Amino acid sequence: MEIRSMYHKRLREIQNEVLVMGGLASEAILRSIEALKNRDLDLAQQIVMGDQKINDLRFDIEEKCIQLIVTQQPIANDLRIIIAVLNIITEVERIGDYAEGIAKITIMIGDEPPVKPLIDIPLMAEQAVDMLHRSLDAFINKDADAARKICIEDDIVDHLYDQVYLELLALMTKDPQIVSRATRLIWVAHDLERSADRVTNICERVIFVITGKMEEM
Amino acid sequence: MDNMTLQTPQRIKLETEAVNLYYGSFQALRNVTMGIRECAITAIIGPSGCGKSTLLRLFNRMNDLIPSVRVEGKVLLSDTSIYDKDMDVVELRKKVGMVFQKPNLFPMSVYDNIAIGPRHHGMKREAELAGIVERCLREVTLWEEVKDKLKQSALDLSAGQQQLLCIARALAVEPEVILMDESCSALDPESTLKIEELMRDLVSKYTIIIVTHNMEQAARVSDMAAFMMMEQDKAGVLVEYAPTDLIFSNPKDKRTEDYISGRFG
Numbered sequence: 001m002e003i004r005s006m007y008h009k010r011l012r013e014i015q016n017e018v019l020v021m022g023g024l025a026s027e028a029i030l031r032s033i034e035a036l037k038n039r040d041l042d043l044a045q046q047i048v049m050g051d052q053k054i055n056d057l058r059f060d061i062e063e064k065c066i067q068l069i070v071t072q073q074p075i076a077n078d079l080r081i082i083i084a085v086l087n088i089i090t091e092v093e094r095i096g097d098y099a100e101g102i103a104k105i106t107i108m109i110g111d112e113p114p115v116k117p118l119i120d121i122p123l124m125a126e127q128a129v130d131m132l133h134r135s136l137d138a139f140i141n142k143d144a145d146a147a148r149k150i151c152i153e154d155d156i157v158d159h160l161y162d163q164v165y166l167e168l169l170a171l172m173t174k175d176p177q178i179v180s181r182a183t184r185l186i187w188v189a190h191d192l193e194r195s196a197d198r199v200t201n202i203c204e205r206v207i208f209v210i211t212g213k214m215e216e217m
Numbered sequence: 218m219d220n221m222t223l224q225t226p227q228r229i230k231l232e233t234e235a236v237n238l239y240y241g242s243f244q245a246l247r248n249v250t251m252g253i254r255e256c257a258i259t260a261i262i263g264p265s266g267c268g269k270s271t272l273l274r275l276f277n278r279m280n281d282l283i284p285s286v287r288v289e290g291k292v293l294l295s296d297t298s299i300y301d302k303d304m305d306v307v308e309l310r311k312k313v314g315m316v317f318q319k320p321n322l323f324p325m326s327v328y329d330n331i332a333i334g335p336r337h338h339g340m341k342r343e344a345e346l347a348g349i350v351e352r353c354l355r356e357v358t359l360w361e362e363v364k365d366k367l368k369q370s371a372l373d374l375s376a377g378q379q380q381l382l383c384i385a386r387a388l389a390v391e392p393e394v395i396l397m398d399e400s401c402s403a404l405d406p407e408s409t410l411k412i413e414e415l416m417r418d419l420v421s422k423y424t425i426i427i428v429t430h431n432m433e434q435a436a437r438v439s440d441m442a443a444f445m446m447m448e449q450d451k452a453g454v455l456v457e458y459a460p461t462d463l464i465f466s467n468p469k470d471k472r473t474e475d476y477i478s479g480r481f482g
Binding site: 001002003004005006007066067070071072073 | 358407410411413414415417433436437461462465466
């Protein structure tokens, strides 16, 4: 007879819901960049409205964690998982907010002519989303090594951000008329860079679950 | 069904309406009104002496065995008053079974401990009795452990096995309700968790009410929780009765909050 089967089922369900939440945030980031590239204001509006779903899921997962703590008294590894979930969903929710922010920038830009073709910004988005997917896989699979490797990849996103920033700075210096548009693109790049930083925080929590120690990565 | 999904309206299996219980001039319970949900686990918690077991024993009239007991108010099982003078108490105790704190098996074989109930209620055919014994032992997940020992003394089993056998004995007469009065408090942690798991399996068919001092157990296993305490005159009162997840995360009454967070008890 499996002991405490309902408790273990609830714990698995919570972790799976974190994956669902991560999927929603990833999709929001990628679609926000698609909306930006294509000047798709309808898509941008959908992303803005869709952020509520991510926020609601965060509160739902949080409530389930609280109930599990209250009714099942998790300890040791299970407690670390619940604590990690409470932190991870905050990070994922912020990534969802960044996607919303990028979508709002797209709406603000409207049909203004592009400053330059978007090359590095989509790369940043793909890298950040890939890191997010793998960080949540590492969480489910309890893989600290995978989590540490993902943290190193944050440098790639940081490097791309520096490139975008310097390139846009140079363009603004040449043509002050584009300052307003270029600044908005810097914000987009900044949001993507922060998304990757959030993934690093998620990886720290994954390592914490496995080792019981918080390592600053 | 688990203790976090009890959201749809439930039928009431047992009810008390303004129940007062006295042992002579001493009032043990005051004005207890509650409805026990069908096919749910209800935990009664509270400090020692507050009337938890007294409340539990209302439902199968075990308090009748105490001289000078007097009950006012109504106690209903499936809308039928169980304190009517016409009530067949033996039949009541068939429908409302009980498992006690310490295993109280008869000094008989494993088989006979289970068969005695159905035999008493008129079943004579051994083939049917054997079927009941196997069914009940399977229901409590004891069959594989004891199927080759059915004729051995039940008292040779471990404490955990004995308590499971007590539950099987209660199931043999096909009750509707199972009362468990601190049924795990004499057991080791592993046996306790096995019985808790069994409760969650049984609740799909039976209404279960448990009295427990173990608040963590109440939180783990029950759907509804009833907090009782003793007033100044030592009468037990029902302070708060709500879904377990609410009682343990956001109790409405400060006395409940103080008790479950260990400020008194």
